[in-house]
Structures are given as structure tokens and as C-alpha cells.
Amino acid sequence: MHRIKCTISYDGTMFAGYQVQPDKRTVQSELETALARMHKGQGVKVTASGRTDAGVHAKGQVIHFDTPYTVPVKNWQRGLNSLLPDDIAVVKAEVVEDTFHARFDATAKEYRYFVSRSAQKDPFRKNYMYNFPFPLDLELIKQAISHLLGTHDFTSFCSAKTEVVDKVRTIHEIELYEEGDVLVFRFRGNGFLYNMIRILMGTLLEIGNGKLISSMVPEILQSKDRSAAGRTVPGQGLYLWEVEYKKS
Amino acid sequence: MHRIKCTISYDGTMFAGYQVQPDKRTVQSELETALARMHKGQGVKVTASGRTDAGVHAKGQVIHFDTPYTVPVKNWQRGLNSLLPDDIAVVKAEVVEDTFHARFDATAKEYRYFVSRSAQKDPFRKNYMYNFPFPLDLELIKQAISHLLGTHDFTSFCSAKTEVVDKVRTIHEIELYEEGDVLVFRFRGNGFLYNMIRILMGTLLEIGNGKLISSMVPEILQSKDRSAAGRTVPGQGLYLWEVEYKKS
Numbered sequence: 001m002h003r004i005k006c007t008i009s010y011d012g013t014m015f016a017g018y019q020v021q022p023d024k025r026t027v028q029s030e031l032e033t034a035l036a037r038m039h040k041g042q043g044v045k046v047t048a049s050g051r052t053d054a055g056v057h058a059k060g061q062v063i064h065f066d067t068p069y070t071v072p073v074k075n076w077q078r079g080l081n082s083l084l085p086d087d088i089a090v091v092k093a094e095v096v097e098d099t100f101h102a103r104f105d106a107t108a109k110e111y112r113y114f115v116s117r118s119a120q121k122d123p124f125r126k127n128y129m130y131n132f133p134f135p136l137d138l139e140l141i142k143q144a145i146s147h148l149l150g151t152h153d154f155t156s157f158c159s160a161k162t163e164v165v166d167k168v169r170t171i172h173e174i175e176l177y178e179e180g181d182v183l184v185f186r187f188r189g190n191g192f193l194y195n196m197i198r199i200l201m202g203t204l205l206e207i208g209n210g211k212l213i214s215s216m217v218p219e220i221l222q223s224k225d226r227s228a229a230g231r232t233v234p235g236q237g238l239y240l241w242e243v244e245y246k247k248s
Numbered sequence: 249m250h251r252i253k254c255t256i257s258y259d260g261t262m263f264a265g266y267q268v269q270p271d272k273r274t275v276q277s278e279l280e281t282a283l284a285r286m287h288k289g290q291g292v293k294v295t296a297s298g299r300t301d302a303g304v305h306a307k308g309q310v311i312h313f314d315t316p317y318t319v320p321v322k323n324w325q326r327g328l329n330s331l332l333p334d335d336i337a338v339v340k341a342e343v344v345e346d347t348f349h350a351r352f353d354a355t356a357k358e359y360r361y362f363v364s365r366s367a368q369k370d371p372f373r374k375n376y377m378y379n380f381p382f383p384l385d386l387e388l389i390k391q392a393i394s395h396l397l398g399t400h401d402f403t404s405f406c407s408a409k410t411e412v413v414d415k416v417r418t419i420h421e422i423e424l425y426e427e428g429d430v431l432v433f434r435f436r437g438n439g440f441l442y443n444m445i446r447i448l449m450g451t452l453l454e455i456g457n458g459k460l461i462s463s464m465v466p467e468i469l470q471s472k473d474r475s476a477a478g479r480t481v482p483g484q485g486l487y488l489w490e491v492e493y494k495k496s
Contacts, residue, residue, distance in 0.1 A: 089369035121337035123259040
């Protein structure tokens with residue numbers, strides 16, 4: 001068997017998220033359907049670096065699967081791209097060692113969240129950004145960010161629906177930059193909990209808007225209480241941008 | 249009765265086109281549903297500058313309707329935007345004279361067509377551009393454009409399905425510009441026939457790609473034969489950008 005690693009990109013709009021769910025259109029089920037067609041109907045299990053929710057996009061999700069076939073790796077990319085629907089693309093395919101694991105070997109992940117600051121309703125942004133046309137003090141947001149960096153127990157920034165026990169994560173970087181009237185938040189960390197970025201974003205926007213105070217962030221973290229943090233912003237502004245692995 | 253003119257924008261992806269069709273989601277039916285709600289269930293007829301096909305987008309479509317209500321025009325925009333789905337927006341609302349007509353008073357229209365030159369499959373462009381990763385000689389396209397400008401019988405560049413008899417139209421301008429790896433074609437004319445821009449685009453791309461010769465354009469026009477021109481490119485790259493009216 002050969003293990004293939006693929007970097008994939010998808011527009012999350014028309015998916016009920018990454019993971020297989022009965023009677024729902026998901027990224028994983030589309031991948032497994034395409035791979036089964038390439039394997040004469042035989043099931044091929046796909047393992048991803050992690051799930052993404054309904055409406056959440058990916059520029060650089062990583063998956064792996066095993067195959068008995070020996071074909072040039074360019075053909076995996078071409079073959080999968082022709083069988084996959086238009087809203088999923090294989091950006092890169094690589095043959096990797098049998099021990100490579102898309103989830104367990106990930107050393108860091110980067111997500112970006114896009115906030116439209118336009119006061120005008122914009123049909124072309126609705127699936128790709130979160131619209132927040134209200135006042136924002138970016139300096140207050142930057143102060144709050146400084147309290148979030150580093151290693152913390154992020155229970156307060158995690159959906160209560162999670163099954164994960166250890167909620168300690170390390171955020172390496174949160175960069176904030178502007179592209180015209182769009183604000184982009186770039187998060188890099190060793191891993192993120194269920195809904196963590198969307199709750200971090202809701203909290204940062206409430207701080208920028210004066211609804212919460214930036215100096216309260218250490219208390220919010222210490223409270224280990226989801227209700228202490230801000231609300232969960234919508235998934236459509238969120239992109240899984242890149243998954244990093246140890247250089248082999 | 250007061251006549252209201254609205255400039256609207258829509259993402260055409262999820263619509264079966266502009267015009268009402270039985271059991272289909274169309275822009276016109278969404279507009280008329282929202283207006284009926286604002287008029288206590290009473291039907292309000294909406295007239296547009298023209299139709300757009302399934303998947304075709306609009307940045308500046310223009311419509312008009314009549315209403316017995318006297319409300320500030322800002323409220324029309326706000327009210328309609330809150331009742332309309334997220335993929336249609338009213339960009340501007342104006343009270344106009346009773347004699348204004350969105351279709352008959354239009355003096356010029358601008359359409360833009362977006363061509364992605366990327367060799368990479370891109371899920372985020374699939375609904376918004378036409379992907380053409382093949383070689384293109386822009387100089388040949390510009391030569392062909394020079395033959396299309398002005399007043400011609402565009403029968404060869406019109407879908408055979410049209411009911412329009414007079415196929416003489418004037419193209420004022422075709423501008424070609426590059427934005428990164430995206431080619432944008434800007435068409436301005438006094439009016440365009442059914443599928444005309446999509447057939448012009450198919451022909452221009454075939455000329456740029458060496459499948460047709462630019463000097464053949466006058467012959468294609470003279471033949472008044474749809475089969476002499478290039479193929480019809482997909483609707484998702486096309487945007488109704490602006491409709492011009494006489495200054496009142």
C-alpha cells in the first residue's frame with residue numbers, strides 16, 4: 001500500500017461541513033466517492049487534519065489515504081480533480097511514508113477569518129465573509145490579542161459540544177491586517193478547539209466595538225466558562241488556510 | 249401612484265435567471281415576493297432593464313415598480329434589503345417620474361466578463377469566472393475587437409432561440425484589462441441580444457487561442473449565421489455591470 005497526502009481547497013458554502021454525516025453533502029463523502037470510483041468501487045478511507053463546520057472554507061486542508069495503486073503522483077491530482085465536484089480541488093498530491101498521519105503529525109495550523117466592514121449589503125460577500133459594519137477600535141483588539149497569545153486553557157473559547165478533554169492550546173500568532181474595507185485575522189497555533197476561532201473572533205469584535213473590555217481577557221480565560229466569552233460568529237468568514245507538518 | 253427605480257446587485261449562482269419561471273427560484277420572483285409583503289399581500293409588478301440568464305450576476309441591474317405608498321426612499325432600500333434574501337441587494341432606490349421605464353429608457357448597458365487564466369482548479373472562482381487556462385494572444389483579440397465595434401447586424405452572435413427581429417446593435421466599447429491572472433472584458437453598447445456577449449466572448453477566446461482568425465470577424469458578421477461564430481461560453485463569468493439612462 002502507498003500513502004498519499006493531498007492538500008485540498010474547498011468552497012464550504014454547499015457542504016454540511018467536512019465530516020461524513022448520513023444524507024448530507026460533505027467534503028469527506030465527496031472525496032471518498034471519487035476515490036472509490038478510482039478504486040473500482042472499493043472503499044478508501046480518507047483521514048483529514050481535522051474537521052471543518054458547515055459553510056467553513058479551506059485553502060489548505062490536508063488529507064491522507066492508502067492505495068494499492070502505483071501511479072505518478074501528478075495523476076492522482078489530475079484524476080481526483082476530474083472526478084471531484086467543482087467546489088473541491090486537489091492543490092497538491094504527494095507520496096508520503098506509511099507512518100504519515102494528516103491529523104496526528106500536524107504541528108501547527110493557520111486559519112484566517114475575513115470581516116467585511118461595508119455598510120452596504122453585498123451579495124458577493126455573503127458566503128465568504130462576515131459582515132460587521134459597526135465601529136471597531138483596532139488598538140483595543142490588538143491589546144486583547146496580546147492576552148490570548150501563548151499557552152492557555154481555552155475552555156472559555158470552546159463550544160460546550162466538544163468531546164475533547166484537554167483544552168490547553170498554544171496560539172503562536174494572531175495577525176490583523178486590512179485589505180480595503182476587509183479586515184483579515186490570521187491565527188496560527190498548535191491546534192484549535194471546536195468553534196474556538198469563531199468564539200475568539202466574536203470576543204475580539206465585541207472588544208473592538210466596546211461591548212467587552214480588552215483587560216478582561218485574562219479573567220475570561222481563567223473562568224473556564226464559555227458564557228464569559230463573546231458570541232460565536234458565523235462560519236462563512238472562516239478559512240482553514242494551512243496545515244504545517246514537521247519537515248521530513 | 250409613485251414610481252420607484254432601484255439599482256440592484258445579485259449573485260446569480262442560486263437563481264434560474266432573472267425572469268419569473270414556474271417552480272424556479274428567480275430574481276424577479278424574489279423581488280415581487282418582497283414587494284408583496286411590503287404591500288399587504290398585494291401583487292406589485294417589477295420591470296427590469298432586461299433579463300439575465302441562470303448563473304449570470306449583476307452589479308447594477310435596474311428595475312422599476314409602482315406603489316401607492318409615500319415613504320422616504322431610504323426606507324425602500326432598507327425595507328427591501330431586509331426582506332430580500334442575502335444574494336440580492338438594493339444598492340440604490342430613487343423616486344422617478346411616472347414615465348420612467350427601466351427597459352425602454354435605457355440608453356446603454358455595460359457588461360463585464362471575467363476569465364480566469366489559472367491552470368489550477370479553484371473552487372472559489374467556479375461560480376464567478378470562466379476558467380480558460382489555454383494560450384491566448386491578446387493582440388489577436390484586440391484586432392478582432394476593432395472589427396466588432398460600431399453598428400452591425402449581430403445575427404451571427406445571437407442565440408437562435410431569440411424572438412427579437414431587429415438584430416442591429418451598436419457596441420460603443422470593448423475594453424480588455426488584466427487583474428493578476430484574471431482577464432476582464434468590458435462591453436458597452438446600446439443593447440445586447442440574447443447570449444450575444446457569451447457568443448462574442450467564445451469567439452474572441454477562440455481567436456486568441458488560434459482556432460479562428462481575427463480577420464474573419466467581418467465575414468462572420470456578414471454571414472448572419474450563428475454557426476459561423478464561436479461557441480457560447482458559460483454564464484457564470486458574466487456580470488450586468490451598469491445600465492445607463494438619459495440624464496433627467
